[in-house]
Amino acid sequence: xxxxxxxxxxxxxxxxxxxxxxxxxxxxxxxxxxxxxxxxxxxxxxxxxxxxxxxxxxxxxxxxxxxxxxxxxxxxxxxxxxxxxxxxxxxxxxxxxxxxxxxxxxxxxxxxxxxxxxxxxxxxxxxxxxxxxxxxxxxxxxxxxxxxxxxxxxxxxxxxxxxxxxxxxxxxxxxxxxxxxxxxxxxxxxxxxxxxxxxxxxxxxxxxxxxxxxxxxxxxxxxxxxxxxxxxxxxxxxxxxxxxxxxxxxxxxxxxxxxxxxxxxxxxxxxxxxxxxxxxxxxxxxxxxxxxxxxxxxxxxxxxxxxxxxxxxxxxxxxxxxxxxxxxxxxxxxxxxxxxxxxxxxxxxxxxxxxxxxxxx
Numbered sequence: 146x147x148x149x150x151x152x153x154x155x156x157x158x159x160x161x162x163x164x165x166x167x168x169x170x171x172x173x174x175x176x177x178x179x180x181x182x183x184x185x186x187x188x189x190x191x192x193x194x195x196x197x198x199x200x201x202x203x204x205x206x207x208x209x210x211x212x213x214x215x216x217x218x219x220x221x222x223x224x225x226x227x228x229x230x231x232x233x234x235x236x237x238x239x240x241x242x243x244x245x246x247x248x249x250x251x252x253x254x255x256x257x258x259x260x261x262x263x264x265x266x267x268x269x270x271x272x273x274x275x276x277x278x279x280x281x282x283x284x285x286x287x288x289x290x291x292x293x294x295x296x297x298x299x300x301x302x303x304x305x306x307x308x309x310x311x312x313x314x315x316x317x318x319x320x321x322x323x324x325x326x327x328x329x330x331x332x333x334x335x336x337x338x339x340x341x342x343x344x345x346x347x348x349x350x351x352x353x354x355x356x357x358x359x360x361x362x363x364x365x366x367x368x369x370x371x372x373x374x375x376x377x378x379x380x381x382x383x384x385x386x387x388x389x390x391x392x393x394x395x396x397x398x399x400x401x402x403x404x405x406x407x408x409x410x411x412x413x414x415x416x417x418x419x420x421x422x423x424x425x426x427x428x429x430x431x432x433x434x435x436x437x438x439x440x441x442x443x444x445x446x447x448x449x450x451x452x453x454x455x456x457x458x459x460x461x462x463x464x465x466x467x468x469x470x471x472x473x474x475x476x477x478x479x480x481x482x483x484x485x486x487x488x489x490x491x492x493x494x495x496x497x498x499x500x501x502x503x504x505x506x
Contacts (some may be wrong), residue, residue: 303354326368
């Protein structure tokens with residue numbers, strides 16, 4: 146099989162994010178689920194990518210990872226991509242875990258590089274090869290403009306004048322020509338003392354060891370990813386008390402609101418539209434294609450995972466809000482109204498019984 150530029154970009158995505166689900170890859174790179182699942186199966190058959198299930202918390206769930214052969218193909222195309230020695234062996238031993246943190250960073254990276262506008266948003270449901278080539282070239286250009294390191298790939302240790310040892314492992318690190326961004330995902334359950342501790346740790350690193358570790362003169366910026374505006378304001382308040390000029394060294398973004406647009410402007414110099422910022426579906430209106438169990442389009446695992454996730458979302462929304470809270474209100478902003486509409490449609494699709502353990506089959 147001839148390797149396409151889109152295949153190489155998926156390999157680079159897997160190198161940077163470590164584990165990516167079929168749904169995430171299909172939504173980011175393909176005009177339809179059927180085409181995407183078929184291509185992933187091809188790459189798997191060529192042993193360029195492999196399914197990873199270790200530590201998965203959902204039955205039948207898997208994510209894709211690079212293989213040794215896939216890493217070799219990637220390095221041939223992108224010799225400057227920072228691939229650590231023994232990367233494939235380290236990947237094999239890692240656990241997927243619950244995937245929440247990983248999902249946030251996967252979505253952020255794919256939205257940043259793919260611009261939330263894939264082949265299905267090119268004006269037709271079946272874009273031509275010229276449109277696909279143009280879109281893929283844009284993805285390649287964005288991905289080549291940054292260096293992305295996931296959690297675990299970078300670890301910093303240093304000692305202060307008192308001989309105390311400190312250790313710092315960013316959730317992700319992104320670098321462009323002029324700046325280096327250390328990304329941290331805020332956990333809402335963290336107490337104020339834990340946030341202060343982390344900010345102090347970064348302050349100690351950025352005000353000394355950073356310039357010894359990196360001599361390229363790039364400005365360092367700490368970026369916190371918060372889940373609400375209230376949490377963002379709280380982190381900013383703590384940062385002001387610890388940093389002389391926090392707005393120059395610390396940036397706090399709301400994941401669902403301004404994270405992608407701010408990073409796109411700062412890292413790539415791109416102005417993203419309101420449609421991108423409000424979290425609309427990356428590939429616009431997709432045709433609903435169900436992968437046949439055991440067929441050429443993939444296995445039935447993706448369908449099982451989709452049903453399990455849908456049931457989980459429905460149970461969580463019913464427990465947290467109740468059915469009546471999903472009714473539209475004149476006070477809803479557009480994003481909340483869309484979310485309510487999506488939840489109601491899911492309820493209807495699941496037979497209006499989200500607590501049915503079996504879900505849709």
